[in-house]
Amino acid sequence: MKIEILFPEVCNLYAELQNIEYLRRCDPSIEIIHTDLKSRPAFLDGGIKLVYVGTTTEKGQELVIESLKPYRDEILKAIEDGQFMLLTGNASEMFGKTIKCEDGNDIEGLGILPTYAVRDMMHRYNTLWIGQYHFDDGSKEDVVGFKSQFTQCCFEEGAGYDDEYKPLFVAERGEGLHPGIKEEGIRWHNLYMTYLLGPLFIVNPLFTHTFLEQIGAENTEIAYKEASMRSFLKRCKEFREPDRGFTY
Amino acid sequence: MSLRFIAALWLAKLSIPVLKITGHNGTDYPGSLAIRICPDFFQKIGKPETIIGVTGTNGKTTCANMLCDAFEAAGKKVLCNRYGSNIDTGLSTCLLKGATLTGKAKFDTAVLEIDERSAVKVFPTITPKYMCVTNLFRDSIMRNGHPDYIAGILDANIPPETKLILNGDDLISGRIALSNERAYYGIEKQPTDVTECENLLNDMRICPICGSKLIYDYRRYHHIGKAHCSKCDFKSPEYDYSGHDIDTEKNTIMIRDKDGDFEYHISNDSMFNIYNTCLVVALFRELGYKGEELGKIMESVKIPDTRFNVQKSGSISVVTQLAKDKNALAVSRATDYVRKMPGHKKMFLLISCYKDERHWSENTCWLYDCDFEMMNDPLMDQLIVTGPRAPDFYMRLLFAGIPEEKIFYELDERKAAAEFDLKKDDTVYIFCGIDAFDLVDDCRKIILKRAEDEGL
Numbered sequence: 260m261k262i263e264i265l266f267p268e269v270c271n272l273y274a275e276l277q278n279i280e281y282l283r284r285c286d287p288s289i290e291i292i293h294t295d296l297k298s299r300p301a302f303l304d305g306g307i308k309l310v311y312v313g314t315t316t317e318k319g320q321e322l323v324i325e326s327l328k329p330y331r332d333e334i335l336k337a338i339e340d341g342q343f344m345l346l347t348g349n350a351s352e353m354f355g356k357t358i359k360c361e362d363g364n365d366i367e368g369l370g371i372l373p374t375y376a377v378r379d380m381m382h383r384y385n386t387l388w389i390g391q392y393h394f395d396d397g398s399k400e401d402v403v404g405f406k407s408q409f410t411q412c413c414f415e416e417g418a419g420y421d422d423e424y425k426p427l428f429v430a431e432r433g434e435g436l437h438p439g440i441k442e443e444g445i446r447w448h449n450l451y452m453t454y455l456l457g458p459l460f461i462v463n464p465l466f467t468h469t470f471l472e473q474i475g476a477e478n479t480e481i482a483y484k485e486a487s488m489r490s491f492l493k494r495c496k497e498f499r500e501p502d503r504g505f506t507y
Numbered sequence: 508m509s510l511r512f513i514a515a516l517w518l519a520k521l522s523i524p525v526l527k528i529t530g531h532n533g534t535d536y537p538g539s540l541a542i543r544i545c546p547d548f549f550q551k552i553g554k555p556e557t558i559i560g561v562t563g564t565n566g567k568t569t570c571a572n573m574l575c576d577a578f579e580a581a582g583k584k585v586l587c588n589r590y591g592s593n594i595d596t597g598l599s600t601c602l603l604k605g606a607t608l609t610g611k612a613k614f615d616t617a618v619l620e621i622d623e624r625s626a627v628k629v630f631p632t633i634t635p636k637y638m639c640v641t642n643l644f645r646d647s648i649m650r651n652g653h654p655d656y657i658a659g660i661l662d663a664n665i666p667p668e669t670k671l672i673l674n675g676d677d678l679i680s681g682r683i684a685l686s687n688e689r690a691y692y693g694i695e696k697q698p699t700d701v702t703e704c705e706n707l708l709n710d711m712r713i714c715p716i717c718g719s720k721l722i723y724d725y726r727r728y729h730h731i732g733k734a735h736c737s738k739c740d741f742k743s744p745e746y747d748y749s750g751h752d753i754d755t756e757k758n759t760i761m762i763r764d765k766d767g768d769f770e771y772h773i774s775n776d777s778m779f780n781i782y783n784t785c786l787v788v789a790l791f792r793e794l795g796y797k798g799e800e801l802g803k804i805m806e807s808v809k810i811p812d813t814r815f816n817v818q819k820s821g822s823i824s825v826v827t828q829l830a831k832d833k834n835a836l837a838v839s840r841a842t843d844y845v846r847k848m849p850g851h852k853k854m855f856l857l858i859s860c861y862k863d864e865r866h867w868s869e870n871t872c873w874l875y876d877c878d879f880e881m882m883n884d885p886l887m888d889q890l891i892v893t894g895p896r897a898p899d900f901y902m903r904l905l906f907a908g909i910p911e912e913k914i915f916y917e918l919d920e921r922k923a924a925a926e927f928d929l930k931k932d933d934t935v936y937i938f939c940g941i942d943a944f945d946l947v948d949d950c951r952k953i954i955l956k957r958a959e960d961e962g963l
Binding site: 271273281318458462494498 | 650709713718874899905
């Protein structure tokens, strides 16, 4: 199975690339390929199971949009055809309609997701997060993470969570996609987006296992399972303590 | 001068001995009180004619202290915020301490460590004659976001008349406030330099002009080195103060500038601290000190003990290495330094962000930006993970490929110090953040006492 990391030279903040390395540690048959800003994404020509884009800087977002713009329609078609794609942190903002900036110089995104982001560079939003991933059969599993961002993401007017755009997670403590809602992230076809950092997979052994199953990995056993679970369970316990501050 | 300002100044000054008596020396309270009484206190308080600012992600406290030591060695008394904080309230505290009862500056020169994130509040009021920038790297994810963000803040706020003293080997901080006058210091190619990055953090991979791949002529660590663009004519700046011929036995470095080549003492052989020496030399040369004279001054400049400290008992050495938690770069540099030290060693990790732990839970992303892989070394005999984040460190060390049997896991720090495997001739490196000095002291004492009791 091949996983393509798009633009590791800029989309590499907060150790996000270790998400994919962790998947490879779980399933050593995974082959990771890297595509830079000047190259055509390999997944557009097939043979890639998962495409990953991680958090980047504000300048990085503009570079990514510029790089992907020529392929916008092909990317949309690939997603509609079932291409697995994971966008963490602010990566999804490049795939939305607009990034609204304080100075009025809004940035036009790829317009693949019906969302927009609002930047506030003088106020960093930091929070702990605990919630659940909901399975189709009604069961659920705990998910933890951190949010640390300058933006808040919202659906465009007329769009929202529905049968097509489902929340990836639901918050138990902490906010959802933006303050005031409990739904976090989006799952649309096989595109998964979330603002949760951690790195997401490393701090969430249960969800990693689920995700590996969903993308059809050969091995879905978690690497360093005992250590990972010990850390995960301690974090779940901490994040549920009522006196634990949640927003920084 | 308003009555409100005088009241703020006097009450704040009065609070200083009160705080001293009650054992609260070194807090921001006087400055914060003054600002509360007189909101424009920071603007109104008298300031020395020459202000030397020091900022950057890592090494700013060390550099500011080194600059103060150098001024003292040169026989000049300067105002500095050595014992206070580096944000607006800390700077106000420092300035009011250095002011007369009417609010006039008593000193003609100040060395002020300035928090890079506080530039927005500080620079409208303070115009440094020189601004020394150590480097810009990733810092606390929660506070600083990423280095590009901090560079943007400095860019937008450093006054245009300030001359910058910049690290020519850092393409991030080296490119701030491009229209300001500047002088670059740097260190020429070293035998240990590489071209491909060996670190997880590598924040300058593409050309800032055209976005093409940067090619490093030499790379010291992370993005520090000399690079040029693979497509356009962008390249690293030329040094005005060019370090070369580092002699770690004699503890000296040669630094070439427009007037010649001079020898200077280095008080610590880590590359990070040699850069700090270059910064101090560059600033003093800019101030007009002669090379030979500065050579003598630099002999008195030491790295403060809280950053790097060695204590011995019998054959056991305990090295305390400041490695700011939440800062992957600081810990990576310390790790790299330790792995290059000769002999067998043990590493005792006290970097659990104890301050955060009191009221919330640490964002641990930084652990996976940090080069713990460097600890996977045959000479690293044991790694002691302890404290509230021990499970996260344990997981991280396994991820780094460190064999499970080399990791000693114990949540209680003092118990860990008492129980890990201590052998004759061991060197134990304690990695600590700035919020755990008491704990570090306790653990160090326990280890040294074990050495004595166990006859090691």
